[in-house]
Amino acid sequence: MGWLRVRLLEDEERVIKEQRESHPDAYVRRRMWALWLLHCGATREQTAQFVGVARSSVERFVFQYRTGGLEGLCQRGERRKPTSDLAAHQDLIRKSFEARPVRTVAEARQRIEELTGIRRGPTQVRGFLKGMGMRCQRVRAIPVPPKKTWRTMPPPKPPSMTNS
Numbered sequence: 001m002g003w004l005r006v007r008l009l010e011d012e013e014r015v016i017k018e019q020r021e022s023h024p025d026a027y028v029r030r031r032m033w034a035l036w037l038l039h040c041g042a043t044r045e046q047t048a049q050f051v052g053v054a055r056s057s058v059e060r061f062v063f064q065y066r067t068g069g070l071e072g073l074c075q076r077g078e079r080r081k082p083t084s085d086l087a088a089h090q091d092l093i094r095k096s097f098e099a100r101p102v103r104t105v106a107e108a109r110q111r112i113e114e115l116t117g118i119r120r121g122p123t124q125v126r127g128f129l130k131g132m133g134m135r136c137q138r139v140r141a142i143p144v145p146p147k148k149t150w151r152t153m154p155p156p157k158p159p160s161m162t163n164s
Contacts, residue, residue, distance in 0.1 A: 006038040006062060013039070015070055023074070031061045031073050038062065086128050089116045094132060105136075 008016065016039075020032035030051050037047040038058070048055040064072045086093070092115055102108040109125045112118065120128070129135075 006035060006065070008035070008039045012070055019074075025074075025076065027076060028074050031064075034058050034061050035065055035073065084124075084128055085118050086112065086116065086120065089118070090132060092116070094134075097129075097134065 016032050016036050020029055020036055023029045023032065030053065034047050034051045034053070037050060038044070042050070044055050044058045044062075048058045051058070061073065068075070089112075093112060096111060096115055097108070102111060105122045105126050108129060109120065109122055112120065112125060126136075
């Protein structure tokens with residue numbers, strides 16, 4: 001099965017000519033270059049080598065163009081991180097910890113459960129607090145100078161030796 005050729009309309013050609021070098025996102029510029037090269041008759045392998053991506057990426061660019069047009073080509077898929085249930089209570093937890101700091105992760109875990117009703121393990125609580133910008137601080141003993149063992153009175157003078 002042969003590949004379908006990429007044919008751009010005149011207004012799409014104009015937009016790609018402008019955007020392939022001036023678009024603020026480098027990845028979108030790369031997509032525009034790939035589409036332009038395919039329009040000019042380059043193969044997908046040649047386009048992939050010139051643009052510096054895999055052939056499968058070029059095929060994905062063509063699919064994005066065919067399904068969404070130039071707008072689909074310009075959109076980047078946002079990578080989503082999973083959000084914690086505790087994220088909704090972040091301000092409440094921060095205020096509570098600033099008012100009364102906790103000493104251990106176990107204490108933080110217990111306080112978070114009391115405030116929000118959400119129970120998490122120590123590792124999850126530690127990661128959540130680190131994500132909020134909080135960190136564990138080591139508590140060490142305050143160095144104290146050693147006690148003096150000298151007597152307050154000066155030591156007695158040795159008897160002087162005289163010839164008798």
